[in-house]
Every structure is written in C-alpha cells, then in structure tokens.
Amino acid sequence: MEIVRGRSVLKRTAVGRLQYYEKEEPSVVRRQVEDTERELSRYERALEQAEKELEALYERALGEAGADSAAVFMGHRMLLKDEEYRNSVTRAITGERVNAAFAVETVGDELCRLFLEMEDEYLRARAADIRDVSDRLLRILEEEEKGGGRCGRGPALSEPVILAARDLAPSETVLLDKKKILGFVTEQGSANSHTAILARTMEIPALVSVPVAREWDGRLAAIDGEEGILYVDPDPETLERLKEKKARQEEAARLLLEIRDLPDVTRDGTRVELYANIGGPEDVEAVLGSRGAGVGLFRSEFLYLEKETYPTEDELFSAYRQTAERMGGREVVIRTLDIGADKTADYFGIEKEANPAMGFRALRICLKRPEIFHTQLRAIYRASAYGKVSVMFPMVASLWEVEEAKAMALQVREELEREGIPMGHVDLGIMIETPAAAILSGELAEKVDFFSIGTNDLTQYTLAADRQNDRLDDFYDPRHPAVLRLIAYVAENAQKAGIRAGICGELAADPSLTEVFLKMGIRELSVSPSFLLPLRKRIREICLEETENDQGV
Template sequence: MITIEGKSVFGGVSIGKLMFYKRNEKVIRRTHVDDVDAEWKRFEEAKNTAIDQLKVLYDKAIEDVGEANAMIFEIHQMMLDDLDYLESIEGIIRTQSVNAEYAVSTTADNFAQMFASMDDAYMQGRAADVKDVSERVLDILCGVSNGTREMTEPCIVAADDLAPSETVQLDKEKVLGFATMYGSSNSHTAILARTMNIPAVIGMGEALNPKYDGEMAIIDGFTGTLYVDPDEETLAKMQEKRAKDLEQKELLNQLKGKENVTKSGQKINVYANIGNVSDLGAVLKNDAGGVGLFRSEFLYLENSTYPTEEQQFAAYKQVVESMAGKKVIIRTLDIGADKQVDYFNLAKEENPALGYRAIRICLTRPEIFKTQLRALYRASVYGNLSIMFPMIISVKEVRKIKEIIEEVKAELREEGLPFKEDVELGIMIETPASVMMSRELAKEVDFFSVGTNDLTQYTLAIDRQNLALDEFYDPHHPAVLAMIKMAADNAHAEGKWIGICGELGADLELTEEFLKMGLDELSVSPAMVLPLRKKIRECE
C-alpha cells in the first residue's frame, strides 16, 4: 500500500480505480516560413476555431457547474482577443519568419511567466489560464484533439493539475473524486469538486506517479490522504468511514423543515450566500431561511460593459420573487481588490486589498451606484429585499449613501415607477474601523453583517491571498472574535440585528461561541445550511 498526503479541498471518501488524465502529445518545433501573411492567417483561423469551442464549453459548464463557474470560458474567449497577446504572436511570426505554433508557444510561456511573477494573487491565477487557452490553439494548429480518454467505469481522476476546459469535458457521472499533483484551494479542480460534492485532494507532488494508473485507490477527503493499492484493513476502515458519511448526509436531509433552535430554545436565522441567480436552486434545496448575501458583482464580472438598470432589475426581481417572501440581502457591488473588471479602468495598485474598491468606487462614481440602486429599489416591490453596503469605515459614508438613495427615490417617484419606501438598509462589518464605530453606525442602519474574511485579514494585517502566510493566518484569533463580540453588543444596544456572512459563519467549532454572543443570523454556502442547523440543534 502506498500512502500519499496532500491537501483536502472537499471531504468524503471515494473508492475506485485511478485514471490518469492523458493529454495528446505534441512537439512544438521552430520552423522557417516564407509567407508570413499566410502563417498569420493560419493562426487567426485556429484562434477563431478555439473561440467557437470555448462557446460550446461555456454552455456545457453552465449546466454542470452554474453560471459563476462557467464564466472562466468567457474570460478565455476574451484572452484570445487580447491585443497584447495577439501583437506578441504576430510580432514573432513576422519579425522572425517562423511558424504559428512556435509563436503561440513562446508567447504563452512569456505571458505565463509574467503573470506568475506578479504580486497579485488574482493575476498569478491568470498564468494557468493563458497556458490553457494557448494549448487549445496549439492543439488546433497541430491537428490533435485536446486529450482525455473514455471513462468506461466510475474512477478517481488523477492528473498533474486540470485546466477548466479539461474538468468540464469529463463524464461527471463517472468521476468519483480528484487527485492532483499541484493546484490550490481556488483552482478550477477544487471549485468543481465542491460544486459536484465529491472528494478531492490536491498538492500531492511527484509522489502521485502515473505508474499507478489503473490501480485501486481510496481518497480520504477528510484528511487529504490518497491510498494506492490499499491493504484489507485500510479498505475496511475506509468503507466504514464512507458508510458513516453517507448516513450523516441522510440524517441531515431529515433536518429539512426543522427550526434552527438550541435545546434551551434560543433561535437563530440560517441563511445562504449566493453569487448568482443560478444558485437559487441550491438555496431552496437546502432549506435556507433566506439569502443572507447575494454578491451582485457577478453581474459586473460577467458583462463586457456596465450592466444596465434593466439587466440588474431582472436579476434582482428573479431572486426576490423566487424566495417567495423570505429575506434576500443584496450587497451592492464589491469590485476591486481580487475582483478586477477591465471596463472599470481601475489603476494598478500596489496593495489593492487596501485600495480603491467596493463602496469607495460607488461613492466616487455615483452614476454607476445610482443605476444599481434604481434597479434594487424597483425590485423591492416583488419580495422581501434588503440592501447591504460593503467596506464601510465611517458614519459620513453611510449618510452620503442615504443622500444618494433619496435622490434615487425622488427620480423613481417622478417617473411613476413603484418601489418600497422602507427597504431595510445594512452595512458590512469588515474593517476594524467599522467595529470601533459600530455603536454610532448602528444608529444609522437597520442591521450589520460581519464579513469575517476581510475582518480577519485587516485585523491580523495578513493578506489572505498570500499562501506563504497560511501558518500565521488564524480566523479563530481572539482579536477577531473580540471584534465580532463588540460589533454584536453595539448593534443590540441600538436595537439592531447582526449576522455573519463570511467563512466563519460555517465554522461549526465556533457555532456555540456565536450563539453565546447573541448573533441573530448566520449566512453560509447552501451546502452548509443543514450541517449548521444540526449543530445549532445540538447546542445547549
């Protein structure tokens, strides 16, 4: 038996044969061409074919993993039309009189290296994307298909790492789990595993060797371990662990329709976080009490220009109507930091996490903000809609927001467009400043929602995207919990409710602590709603 340790990205146990993902081999050689115009035309045809393929993949991905995760294929299409990328390829073909394959391969290497060396984690992630999209063009130029092999039986898919285009083309019915040599918790393989609810272990390095192809294996997604050719004792132990896990999932299903109430009678609302209208099915399926965070920036991220008022209105209206009177809290756009949008033309920042983002963009570009607020207020008549503002640090900002809201209401009245006058307004508690000012801020708004991801990074002065600082990043740090407690006390002192919509809300080790603090609501990913309900009902 071979035991290989890695990093778990989704729990559970899967048992089956290992199938190593096979890519078609191609050798890229540098050859001289006499007709550079014909060679450039050859590249352009391959590029257009690649864009057509990506459109098909986008449609498939929407069905498999939802709109938010399918967006990567729209980004890949844009990458193929990127002027810098195209100019580099054309420049190499024309100045060196070389073949298109060499020009694409060289450009891909140069761009990937450039992205990988950047400080920004988001830009580092683009290195894998530029390689993936260039490999697609090279496959077309070389006349080879892009790999994979037919899955004749359910198996555990193993690879160095899987590009988004590769994961989407797998037969989902036959994938028992993922095991990769490299990759991060935010890689497309990890996202797909979480979406499909299947065990996955990443970062196993060279120990995950293709010579194990076809061997019986076990993924323990709870511990991040892969067992190759397991002995009888390990197999029996893992079969028992898998049976218990499936039994637990079945138990959780029995909690649907039950109240989120402790043994002593303390009630708390459990809502769901979503990033897209397509996530609503998961909210209803998991019996969430409402939507505690709808990330409206996805409307901006998947558009090639500013989304119109009508586009936004249609999305917000669909969400509140679908939730049939349950609370839906929509966060105004949180662009900037790790979420960049080209058409916003945001300047490069040395430290984007501390930069021009979220409410700071809205208050300095009121025309964008007003469009969103108009759409939100128009949608408010179709259900129970609340509006939440991110990255607040002062009372002055909240008062400025209220001024803009009054202007929007006046416009809507003048145009005879219906809206609710008393839409509940709240703010995100994400900065130490908002915690320290929470008593004063509570006088201005109806509720608080703690964004624990940013609150942790700002409190601890640790960039949460920096993997080198993982050992120092402690979301359970007493200072972080003291900040949440202080905000809760100040909210309640002013008669306002407070919830958590960050990652910590789903941390079952802290549920009891949050109940003691008197938090009124926890908003988590749809898949965590029932496990959290179970934990709450077990608390004294």
C-alpha cells in the first residue's frame, strides 16, 4: 500500500481505479507563408470558435457550479478579446510572414514570460490564463488543418475512475462526466484555485499537491478527503474502512434532504436567517430548492462581466426584477458592482495596476465614475417595486465613502419619484471587508441598516496575504484569531446600534465555526446554494444555552 499526502479540496471519500491523464500538447512548427491573408482569416476563425467554446463552458459551468465559479470562463473570453494580445498575433503573421499557430504560440509564450516576471502575485497568476487561452487557439488551428477533431473536450473517461494528472484546467474540470468521475488528484494547483473551487461546487472529491506517478494508471486507489490522503493499492482493512466512511458520507447527504423544509433554528430556539450568494437570476432555483431565506449577496458584477460594453439600465433592471419576483417576497440584497482586482472588464478602461486587489475597484470606481453608479442604482430602485430589495456597497474603508454613496442613492430615489416610477423600501447596507471598516464599525453602524462581513477580503487585508497566491496557502488563514476578533467586534457594534450583521464570505459555510459566529451574535449567514442544507443541519444541532452554561456564563 502506498500512502501519499496532499491538500484536500472536498472532505469526501472516493474509491476506484486510477486513470492517468496526460494532456496532449499541440505540436507547433514554424512555417513561412506567402498568403498572410489566409493565415489572418484562419486566426480570426479560431478566435470565433474559441469564443463559442468558452460561451458553452460558461453555460455548462452555470449549471454545474453557479455563476461565481463560471466567472473564470468570462475572464478567458475577455483575454481572447484583449487588443494587445490580438494585435501582437496579427503583427507576427503579417510582419514575420509566419503561420497563425506559430504566431499564437510565440505571443502567448512572450506574454506569459512578462507576467511571470511581475512582482504582483495576482498578475503572475494571469500567465496561466494566457496559456490556457493560447492553448485553446492552438488546438483549434491544429484541428482545422486535420479536418476537425476533439477540440475543447476534457479527459476521455470510459468508466468511473479517479483521475490522476499533473494539472487540470478549469475548462477540463467542468467538462468531466459526473457519472464517470469518482474524484481526481493533481500535482499542481492549490485548495483555492479555480479548479479546486469548481470541484467543491460540483462535489467531486479531490486532492491537490499530490506527486502523481504515471505507473498508478489502472491501480486501485482511495481518496480520503477528510484526512487529505491518497491510498494507492490500499490493503483490505484500509479499503473496508474507507468504503464505510464513504457510505456514511452518502447517508449523511441523503439525510440532508430530509431537513430541507425544516426551519433554521437552534435546539434552544434561536432563529438564524440562512441566505444564499448568487451571480444572477439563473441561480434562484437552487436557492428556492434548498429553501433559502433570501439572497444575501447578488454579485451584480457578473452582469457587467458577461457584456462587451456597459449594460443598460433596462438590462440591469430586468435581471434584478426577475430575481426579486422569483424570490417571492424573500429579501434580495444586491451588491453594487465589485469590478476590479480579479474581476475585470476591458471596456472599463482601467489601467493595469501593480497591486489591483488594493487599487481602483468596487465602490471606488462607482464614486469616481458616478454615471456607472447612477445607472445601477436606478435599476435597483426600480426593481424594488417587485419584491424586497436591499442594496449593499462593497469595499468601504471610510465614513465619507458611505455618506457619498447614500447621497447618490437618495438622489436617484428622488429622481425616480419625480418621474412617477414606483419603488419599494430599500435598506442600505455595507460590506465589512477592510480592517478600516471593521475598526470604524461603531460609527458606520449609525449610517446604515445592516452589515455584511466579507471574510475573503477581510482575511487577505488583515493578514497581508494575497488569497490568489498559491504559495501563501499556509499563511492565508480565515480562522486566524485577528480575523475572528474583528468579526466579533463588528457584531458587537451592530448589536449596540440595533442593526443586523451577517457573514457572506466563504467562512460562513464552515460548520466548525457556526456556533462561534452565533455566540458572537451573528444571526445571518449567506453561502453558496450548495452549502445551505449542510449549514441548516449544523444550526439545528447547536444549543447556545448549553455552551453558555459550559463556560459558566
């Protein structure tokens, strides 16, 4: 028996035969061409085909993993349209008179090298996206010469297996046949990578940072996601133990469905509002299917990322109205756009920054470009006539930002009233994502109706650890005492001011912290729809009175 440790992506168990997957790299040869117009036409057709493939991947990811996870393919589409990238390939074809495939590979390699040399970790990570987009174009060009083929497909699986690979791209992950993929292990990647996030949302047991061996192909193996261990050729005792663990996990998943219609109440009667995070109207069915109390975070930036230019007021209004109506009176909290950092749209014309996570993003863009903010606020207030709609401002760091945002919201409300457009009541809230906002939460609580604590950004800013940096996995700790103390401080100030405070970051879905948060006074948790039922189960197991008595309170 071979025991190999890795990093767990999902705390699930898988047992089956290993299949080693080696990505087929395109073979590119430099050729001098006389007809550069023909090569330019081939390149343009490849761009069109790649965009179609990415659109299909985005739609599939929406169904498999939701809008948040699908956003990676929106990012790939934007890279595909990047003027610098496209013009560099075109110049190589016409200036050096080389074939399109060689031009794509050369430009892709050069851009990857430039990004890898940058100091900022986020920008270095963009090299992988450039490589993925370039490889897609290369495969399309290669298959065109061969007369068609299997462009854009993932690993071919003939039977249910545990896949072993050096790495899996997000596109390969979302294309995995869920009837035939038992789990996967990869040598590269991190627990916070796009591939890992997709695996979690698709509920595929997986380990990363595993030294994968080609000779494992065809051998029996088991993934223990709870312990982060891969067993190759497990002995009978280990195999039986892991099969029993897998059966227990499957039974637990079945039992979760039995509590779908039960209230989110602790054993001693404390009510908790369990909300869901969504990226668009298409996610509402998953929320309703798990009986979510409402939408705690509508990531409205996805309505911008899927467009090639600014969405109109009516386009935004349509998405917000659909969501509000389908939620049937349940609250829908719409976060104003959080463009910037790892979510960019070329048409915003934002200059490249050395540290985009701490740069021109979110509310800062809205305050500096009021015309964009104005359009979105009008759409939100118009939608409030069709359901319970609230608005939330992201990336707040000071009091004046909130005052300015509220003034613009009031201006929009008065404007719509003059036009005779119907509206409902709209609560105004802010996200607590910066240490500055947490420290100022006492003063901020006097200016808004609610807080929503975004633990992902709050963690990275508190610990000065970029959450996109794979090398900082050991340093990026959402359970760090400093992060938890800030959350407790925010909850305390919210209670003093008589406003509600919830958590909408990834930490909200951690069942080991649910009791901790409830003891802090947190009564609202907003998570991805797939986490609603497990969290409901955890809430119904807790008795706050018992824990207080245990502590002598």
